[in-house]
Amino acid sequence: MSFFALHRRSALILGVSALAFGAAATPVFAADATASTTAAAADNSETTIGELVVTAQKREQSLQEVPVAISAYTGAKRDLVGINSVQDMTNFTPGLQYSSQSDRISLRGVGRLSNVHTADSSVISYSDGVASTSTTQAGETPIFIDRLEVLRGPQGTLYGRNSIGGAINIVSRRPTKDPYAEVRFTYGNYTRTLLEGAVSGPLSDKVQYRLAANWERQDKGWFKNLATGGKDEGNVINQIFVEGQLAIQFSDKLETWGKISIIQWHNPGGGPGARASWTPSPYHTGETTQVNNLIENAGFGYNTTPGAVSNVVAGCGPVNPQLSNRRTFCADTPQSVKLNDTVIIANQWTYHADNFDVRYITGGTHYHYTLTGDLDGTAVSQLTDNVATPGIPQTFHTAYSSNYQEIEKWWSHEINILSTDRGPFQWLAGLYYYNESFQQPVYTQLAQESRLDGTIYDAVALLGLHQLVADPSDPGRRIYDDRPDFHIRSQAVFGQIDWKFTDTLKLTVGARYGSDHKNGSESIRIVTLAPTIGGIPGVGVLPVDVTRTLGTGPLPTGVTGMSYDAGTGFMTRSYDHTWKALSGTAGVDWTPDADTLVFAKYSRGYKSGGFRVGIDTSLGANPLTDKETVNAYEIGLKKTFGRTFQANIDAFYYDYRNAQVPLSQPATGGGASVASSILYNVPKSVSKGVEIETTWQPINDLQILVNYSYLDAHITQGQAIDPADPAALAAGATPTQTLASCAPSNCPSDVYSLLSGGGFSRLQNLKGNHLPNSSPHRVTFNANYTWRFDQGKLNGSVSYVWRAAQYGSIFDRSYYRAPSWSQVDGRLTWTSQNDKYTVILYVKNLFDTLGYANGATATRRASITNTLVAPSTYMLLPSVSGINTAYELTPPRTYGIEVHYKFF
Numbered sequence: 021m022s023f024f025a026l027h028r029r030s031a032l033i034l035g036v037s038a039l040a041f042g043a044a045a046t047p048v049f050a051a052d053a054t055a056s057t058t059a060a061a062a063d064n065s066e067t068t069i070g071e072l073v074v075t076a077q078k079r080e081q082s083l084q085e086v087p088v089a090i091s092a093y094t095g096a097k098r099d100l101v102g103i104n105s106v107q108d109m110t111n112f113t114p115g116l117q118y119s120s121q122s123d124r125i126s127l128r129g130v131g132r133l134s135n136v137h138t139a140d141s142s143v144i145s146y147s148d149g150v151a152s153t154s155t156t157q158a159g160e161t162p163i164f165i166d167r168l169e170v171l172r173g174p175q176g177t178l179y180g181r182n183s184i185g186g187a188i189n190i191v192s193r194r195p196t197k198d199p200y201a202e203v204r205f206t207y208g209n210y211t212r213t214l215l216e217g218a219v220s221g222p223l224s225d226k227v228q229y230r231l232a233a234n235w236e237r238q239d240k241g242w243f244k245n246l247a248t249g250g251k252d253e254g255n256v257i258n259q260i261f262v263e264g265q266l267a268i269q270f271s272d273k274l275e276t277w278g279k280i281s282i283i284q285w286h287n288p289g290g291g292p293g294a295r296a297s298w299t300p301s302p303y304h305t306g307e308t309t310q311v312n313n314l315i316e317n318a319g320f321g322y323n324t325t326p327g328a329v330s331n332v333v334a335g336c337g338p339v340n341p342q343l344s345n346r347r348t349f350c351a352d353t354p355q356s357v358k359l360n361d362t363v364i365i366a367n368q369w370t371y372h373a374d375n376f377d378v379r380y381i382t383g384g385t386h387y388h389y390t391l392t393g394d395l396d397g398t399a400v401s402q403l404t405d406n407v408a409t410p411g412i413p414q415t416f417h418t419a420y421s422s423n424y425q426e427i428e429k430w431w432s433h434e435i436n437i438l439s440t441d442r443g444p445f446q447w448l449a450g451l452y453y454y455n456e457s458f459q460q461p462v463y464t465q466l467a468q469e470s471r472l473d474g475t476i477y478d479a480v481a482l483l484g485l486h487q488l489v490a491d492p493s494d495p496g497r498r499i500y501d502d503r504p505d506f507h508i509r510s511q512a513v514f515g516q517i518d519w520k521f522t523d524t525l526k527l528t529v530g531a532r533y534g535s536d537h538k539n540g541s542e543s544i545r546i547v548t549l550a551p552t553i554g555g556i557p558g559v560g561v562l563p564v565d566v567t568r569t570l571g572t573g574p575l576p577t578g579v580t581g582m583s584y585d586a587g588t589g590f591m592t593r594s595y596d597h598t599w600k601a602l603s604g605t606a607g608v609d610w611t612p613d614a615d616t617l618v619f620a621k622y623s624r625g626y627k628s629g630g631f632r633v634g635i636d637t638s639l640g641a642n643p644l645t646d647k648e649t650v651n652a653y654e655i656g657l658k659k660t661f662g663r664t665f666q667a668n669i670d671a672f673y674y675d676y677r678n679a680q681v682p683l684s685q686p687a688t689g690g691g692a693s694v695a696s697s698i699l700y701n702v703p704k705s706v707s708k709g710v711e712i713e714t715t716w717q718p719i720n721d722l723q724i725l726v727n728y729s730y731l732d733a734h735i736t737q738g739q740a741i742d743p744a745d746p747a748a749l750a751a752g753a754t755p756t757q758t759l760a761s762c763a764p765s766n767c768p769s770d771v772y773s774l775l776s777g778g779g780f781s782r783l784q785n786l787k788g789n790h791l792p793n794s795s796p797h798r799v800t801f802n803a804n805y806t807w808r809f810d811q812g813k814l815n816g817s818v819s820y821v822w823r824a825a826q827y828g829s830i831f832d833r834s835y836y837r838a839p840s841w842s843q844v845d846g847r848l849t850w851t852s853q854n855d856k857y858t859v860i861l862y863v864k865n866l867f868d869t870l871g872y873a874n875g876a877t878a879t880r881r882a883s884i885t886n887t888l889v890a891p892s893t894y895m896l897l898p899s900v901s902g903i904n905t906a907y908e909l910t911p912p913r914t915y916g917i918e919v920h921y922k923f924f
Contacts, residue, residue, distance in 0.1 A: 085609075085617055087528070087607055087617065087619035087621060087656065088171055088172075088173070089114075089171070089654070089668075089670040089711065090169055090171050090172065091112065091169070091170045091172070091713070092168065093112075093167065093168045093169075094166065094167050095163075095165060095166055095167070098165075098168070099162055099849070099860065099920075100804065100815060100817055100847070100849060101802055101804065101817050101819060101845075102817070102845050102847050102864060104161070105120065106120065106125070106155055107120050107873060107911075109158070109168065111800060111819070111821040112727065112800055112802075113170050113172075114172065114711035114713065114729035114798065115128040115172055115709070115729055115798075116170060116172075117131065117793045117795070117874065118155065119873050119874050121293065121294065121295075121296040121297070121873070123135070123154055123293075124141075125141065125143045125188075126143060126185060126792075127142075127143050127170075127172050127173075127185040128172060128185065128672065128674065128707050128709065128731060129674075129707040129731060129733025129790075129791040129792075129793075129794035130142050130143075130184060130185035130650065130674070130676065130679070130707065130733075130791075133680070133682055133792055133793075134632075134635075134680070134682040134699065135635060136630065136632060136634060136635060136682070137153065137426070137458050137460055137506065138538055138540075138595075138630035138633060139631075139632070139645065139680055140153075140181070140182045140627055140630065141155075141182070142182070142183075142184045142186075142627055142648070143183070143185040143187065143188065144179070144181065144182060144188070145158055145187070145188045145189075145190060146179065146187060146188070146189050146190065147190040147364070148190065148191065148192050148279060148368070149366065149434065150365075150381065150382070150432055151454065153428070153456075155188065156292060157364075158188050158190055160190075160261070161204075163193070163202065163204060163216050163217075163218050163232055163234065164192060164193060164218075164263060165192060165193065166191050166194065167191040168190060169188070169189040169191070170187075170188050171183075171186050171187040171188075171189070172186045172670070172711070173186055173625075173652055174186070174623045174650055174652050175187045175623075175625075176530070176532055176603035176604050176623050176624050176625050176626065177514055177515075177516050177530030178448070178450075178514065178516060178530065181454055181510045181536070181628075182510075184627040184649075184650055192265070192279060193218075193230070193232075194265065194277070195220050195230040195265050195266070195267045195277075196220045196222075196228060196230070197222055198221065198222075199220070199221035199222075200220040200221060201217075201220075201923040202217060202218050202920065202921065202922045202923065203216070203920075203923075204217065204918065206916060206918045207916050207917055208914055208915060208916025208917075209913075210238055210240040210241070210242065211239045211240045212236075212237070212238040212255075212916065213237050214235070214236045214237075215234065215235050216232070216234030216235070217233060218231065218232035218233075219231050226268060226270070227266070227268050229264070229266055230264070231264050232262075232263045233261065233263070234260070235259070235260050236257060236258075238255055238256055240252055240256070241253045241255060241256040241289055241290070242296075242911060242912055243289075243348065243349055244345075244347060244349075245348075245349060245350065246336050246341050247336050247350045247351060247352060250350070250352070250399065251288060251354050251355075253288075253289030253290070253294060253349070253351075254290060254294065254295050254296060254347070255289075255290040255911070256288045256289035256290045256294075257287040257288075257290035257291055258285070258286045258287060259286075259287065260284045262282045263282075264280055264281075265279045272372065273371055274370070274371050275369075275370050276367070276369045276370070277367070278368075279364075279365070280363065280364070280365050281363070282363055282364075283362040283364070283387070284359065284360065284362065285357060285358055285359035285360075286358055287356065287357040287358065288354065288355070288356060289354070289355045289357070290357060291359070292357070292389075293357055293389075293391040293424070294355060294357050295393075296908050297906045297908055297909070298342055298346040298347075298906065298909050299340070299342055299397075299904065299905070299906045301340050301343075336398070336399045346870070346909070347909075347912065349397075350397075350398055350399040351393075351398070351399055352394060352399040352419055353393060353394035353395070353419060353420075353421040354392075354393070354394075355392065355394065356390070356391070356392045357389075357390075357391055358388075358390045358391075359389050359390075360388045360390075361386060361388045363385070363386050364383070364384075365385070366382075366383035367381075367382050367383055372440070375439060375440060375441050376437060376438060376439050376440055377436075378435070378436070379434075379435070379437075380433070380434070381432075381433075381434040381436070382433050383431070383432065384430050384431030384432060385428065385429065387427075387428050388425070388426070388427050389425065389426040390423070390424070390425050391422075391424045391425075392421065392422065392424075393422060395421055395422045398418065417466060417468035419466065419467055419468050420466055421464065421467065422462065422463070423462065423464075423465070424461075424635070425462070426458065427458060427459040427460075427461075428458045429456070429457055429458070430455065430508075431456075432454040433452070433453045433454075434451070434452045435450055436448060436450045437449050437450065444520040444521070445517070445518070446517065446519075447516070447517045447518075448516050448517075449514070450514050450515070451513055451514075452511065452512040452513075452534070453509075453510070453511050454508075454509070454510040455507075455508070455509050456507070457506070457507045457508070458504075458508075459503070459505050460504045460506075460633075460634045461501075461502065461504070462500075462502050462634060462635055463498045463500060463501040463502070464500040465497050465498045465499065466497050466499060469549070471549065472497040472498075472499070472547065472563050473495070473497070475493070476491045476563045476564070476565050476589075477491065477564050478565050478568060479568065479569055480568045480569060491586075492586075492587065492589040494547065498545070498547070499546065499547045499549075500545075501544065501545045501546075501590075502542065502543075502544045502633075502634050502635070503542065503543045503544070503590075503634075504540060504541070504634040505541055506538060506539070506541075506595075506633075507538070507539055508536065508537070509536070509537045510534065510535070510536045511534060512532055512533065513532070513533055513534075514530070514533070515531060515532075516528065516605075517529055517530070524610055524611050524612055525608065525609070525610055526608065526609040528605065528608070528621070529604075529605070530604050530605045530606075531602065531603070531604035532602070532604055533600075533601075534601060534603070535598060535599065535600040536598065536599045536600075536628035537597075537598045538595070538596075538597060538598075538628070539594075539595060539597075540594075540595055540633075541592055542592070542595070542633045542637075543590040543591070543592040544567065544570065544591055544592075544593075544637075544638065545565070545567045545588075545590045545591070546638060547563055547564065547565050547566070548564050549562070549563055567589060567591050568591065570639040571639035576641060576643060576644060577597075577642075578595055578597040578631060578644035579593055579594065579595055580594045581593070582594070582639075591639065593643075595631050597629070597631075597644060599647045601626035601628075601647060601649065603623075603624045605621060605622065605624070606621065607619055607621025607622065608620055608621070615659060615660040615661070616657075616658070616659050616660075617658040618656070618657050619654075619656050620656075621653075622651070622653055623651075623654070624649070624650070624651060625650040626647060626650075627647060627648040629644065629645045629646045629648075629680075630645050630699065631643045631645070631699075632698050632699040635697075636684070638697075642698055643698070645678075645680050645698075645699035645700075645701055648676070648677065648679060648680060648701075649677045649678065650674050650677070651674070651675040652672060652673070652674050653672065653673045654670060654673075655670070655672075656669065656670040657669045657670075664717045665714070665715070665716050665717070666714065666715045667712070667713070667714045668714075669711070671709070672708060673706070673707075673708045674705075675706065676704070676706065676707055676733075676791075677703065677704060677705075678702065678703065679701070679702040679705055679791065680701060681701075681702055682697055682699055683697065683698055683699075683700045683740055683741065683743055684743040700740050702738045702786065702791075703737045704735070704738070705735045705736060705791055706733070706736055707732070707733040708731075708732050708733075709729065709730045709732060710730045711727075711729045711730075712727065712728045713727045714726050714727070721805055721807070721808070722804075722806075723802075723803070723804055723805075724802070724803045725800070725801065725802040726799075726800070726801055727798075727799070727801075728797075728798070728799050728800075729797070731794055731795065731796055731797075733790060733791040733794035734788060734789065734791065735787060735788065735789050735791065735830060736787060737786075738787070739783040739784060740783060740784065740786060740830065741782070741784070742784055742829075742831045743878075743879070743880070744831075744833070744835060744878040744880055744904075745831075745880075746781040746880075747781065747782060748782040748783075748784050750833055750835070751833075751834070752832065752833055752834070753784055754784045754785040755782040755783065755784055756782070756783045756785055757783065784831065788832070789830050790826070790827050790830075791830065792827060792828055792829055793826055793827075793828060793874045793875050794826060794827075795823045795824050795825070795826040796824050796826070797822075797823070797824040798822070798823050798824070799821070799822045800821050801820045801821075802817065803817070803818055804816060804817035804818075810853070811852065811853055812850060812851050812853045813850075813851050813853075814850050815847075815849040815851075816847070816848055817846065817849070818844070818845070818847075819844070819845045819846075820842065820843070820844050821842065821843050822840065822842040823840060823842075824840045825838060825839050826838055826874070826875045827875040827876075828874050828875025828876045828877050828878075829877070829878070835878040835903045836876050836877070836878050836905075837875065837876060838875045838907055839872065841870060841910075842871075843869055843871055843910070844865070844867060845863065845865070845866065846863050846866060847860060847862045848861045848862075855922065856921065858918075858920040859917070860917065860918040861915075861916075861917055862916060862917075863913065863914070863915040864911065864915070865911060866913065868913040870909065871910030872908065872909065872910065873908040873909070873910050876905050876906060876907050877906050878903050878904060879903070879904050880903060
């Protein structure tokens with residue numbers, strides 16, 4: 021996970037199509053700090069088709085004149101149809117995909133697939149013009165946000181850094197010139213409670229303020245822990261959000277606006293990183309997770325050999341409980357998601373000269389995110405094995421947990437100078453600077469394993485010299501400890517011109533030149549519990565430090581140094597690299613009449629490279645990843661027929677190069693080596709599709725929305741090893757080496773080399789495979805009708821969304837495939853005649869259907885066997901027994917009531 025103008029003029033506010041469902045609304049950056057949706061416009065804004073003036077390209081334009089594919093959602097529309105989260109927003113936005121569990125987002129198949137912070141997001145969020153590494157702010161409630169806008173496609177000229185897939189603009193509700201106060205209360209099933217309020221108004225004729233806060237809590241989780249005394253998980257939260265704003269009009273020439281937000285999460289089992297997965301494995305989950313940790317990160321596993329005894333916790337057994345109930349699990353380590361020391365600041369200054377404006381946009385964030393939880397996937401506390409080492413019974417303490425942190429701070433500065441005259445030639449120029457530093461420590465520990473308190477033996481000495489050489493002990497009983505510490509600096513200069521050279525034709529040309537410099541270090545230590553090492557008989561289980569086996573050989577590209585500290589047992593590697601690129605756009609618009617816009621454009625997008633460090637790595641051989649680029653071609657039509665029907669249609673084609681995809685690579689050095697992870701650059705891909713957004717108002721008070729999107733995002737060149745099937749033996753595998761030519765003598769050896777059926781790795785041809793999380797078809801339908809009475813009005817809204825199956829990997833295999841799914845939501849909204857109070861009854865996922873936020877993930881499934889590897893010498897070795905698949909689920913059926921009351 022990671023966590024994270026307004027000069028606006030409202031005419032008649034657009035309804036379902038324009039405001040809420042992509043009828044080309046646009047992002048607003050900076051200007052009048054006192055602007056907000058007026059009460060007169062708000063009365064019908066959510067149920068009418070009209071016109072909205074916005075600033076898509078940092079200047080005022082009618083939304084139907086903006087040559088960008090955009091979906092926008094006002095606070096009023098979000099309340100009406102129930103867009104309460106980023107996940108809800110994906111149901112209505114073509115091409116948008118989001119994982120609330122990992123806080124990863126993509127558009128049209130271009131997105132972030134790793135939470136490594138040296139690998140940037142492809143879809144950047146801008147909160148009031150300030151870039152954020154997280155999308156979570158877009159999930160704030162409408163009492164804080166005036167409008168959410170999703171810009172689809174690369175924003176290569178005007179929008180911050182690395183927006184190769186698109187941008188999400190979060191526009192805050194601003195201070196008002198008139199007094200305003202409101203409270204809202206929500207109560208729903210699973211004991212969800214939300215209390216929030218806001219006040220705003222003038223402090224003087226030139227100064228306005230706004231204060232808002234909310235507190236959200238849910239005690240009952242979407243996933244039930246069957247272990248005795250175990251706690252529920254899945255959206256079990258306790259969160260506080262407080263925000264203050266100030267707007268000052270110094271003169272007709274100079275104005276400023278600022279915001280400061282404070283966030284605290286103390287979540288027992290909810291929020292980004294929390295449990296959201298269903299794993300229907302026929303094996304005990306410990307047989308999957310613990311053994312994978314033996315193989316990948318030097319843990320140890322669930323022994324299924326004769327003589328092994330497992331201490332099963334009451335309520336749990338050797339059978340995976342998710343086979344019978346997808347929302348149950350067994351775990352002995354409570355989960356916790358915390359967000360502390362979180363401060364978000366945004367500030368904008370505008371100077372109005374005679375023919376141009378100068379805007380300065382600055383802000384940043386500091387936060388400390390911590391995720392702790394169960395890692396072995398069981399509630400089993402220990403395992404006893406009588407045959408792992410003959411004559412020496414062994415007890416393994418299996419309470420295996422993890423601690424993951426992000427300690428982040430970043431700040432950005434942006435200067436815009438833009439023309440303000442009304443002539444046919446308009447221009448904009450700007451400078452951008454972004455600075456970020458972060459630490460991303462992660463460790464796993466065996467808290468009950470006392471063998472880690474004593475002597476820890478060095479693997480290099482054991483394997484090479486057959487001598488027991490001691491390394492420093494670890495009082496924290498950590499077996500994997502990785503501590504990245506990095507700095508990122510991004511700089512850019514940009515400009516754009518718009519020339520309306522006839523009454524109906526306009527030319528747009530823009531360019532941006534930027535550089536991204538990343539440098540830092542990663543310190544790591546890995547310890548394993550090994551039954552025997554190097555043929556030494558009768559020693560039982562040893563704690564063995566394998567750190568000095570990591571990162572051997574010449575320094576990879578981007579690595580500037582490596583050192584080992586014998587006093588701490590940590591290996592440290594240093595990194596430094598710079599990426600540079602020219603991006604931009606060129607296009608032509610045709611407006612034959614006031615209700616029609618036809619546009620064609622080319623955009624060049626760029627995202628910097630990075631390093632695969634931290635989280636689950638082990639000083640891999642190729643940590644550096646190249647930059648991504650995309651050449652995007654798009655044509656679009658925006659058409660309004662009278663005031664009853666509106667259609668926006670886009671067709672696009674992307675030539676996408678070097679997509680950054682995380683892959684786990686099998687261990688290659690025998691029994692003491694560990695696996696590593698890389699960011700693989702997919703050489704060539706294509707993303708093409710069509711997006712249709714329509715709104716029809718056949719009669720007054722009735723609106724019908726139908727959206728459809730088609731997406732074909734696939735790979736045209738590349739080859740890689742499938743982490744779940746490294747030997748390329750699964751059905752549908754496309755190995756580039758045949759079994760006959762891949763004998764043990766000429767194939768890479770790994771930890772499976774002693775086993776038959778899969779004891780090697782083979783590259784697979786990726787051509788034709790889909791990019792991850794790119795559902796090819798999506799249909800959205802919404803109908804809402806308003807009944808009007810003397811006392812007020814009642815609106816009924818029903819939504820239906822259907823998504824086709826999609827893959828969670830660059831390998832089109834059944835174990836990565838999440839099936840198609842659909843969902844039905846409904847709402848009834850009563851608003852009083854004087855707009856004083858609103859009551860909403862809601863239900864989401866009415867039929868409690870199984871929904872999938874993304875494609876599936878998969879890992880090698882294994883068990884442990886006691887294997888004779890030499891005369892009278894036995895070792896516990898993994899035995900491949902299949903592939904384990906996990907699905908990230910959307911929420912179950914939820915329902916409740918909301919009450920809003922405005923004092924004035």
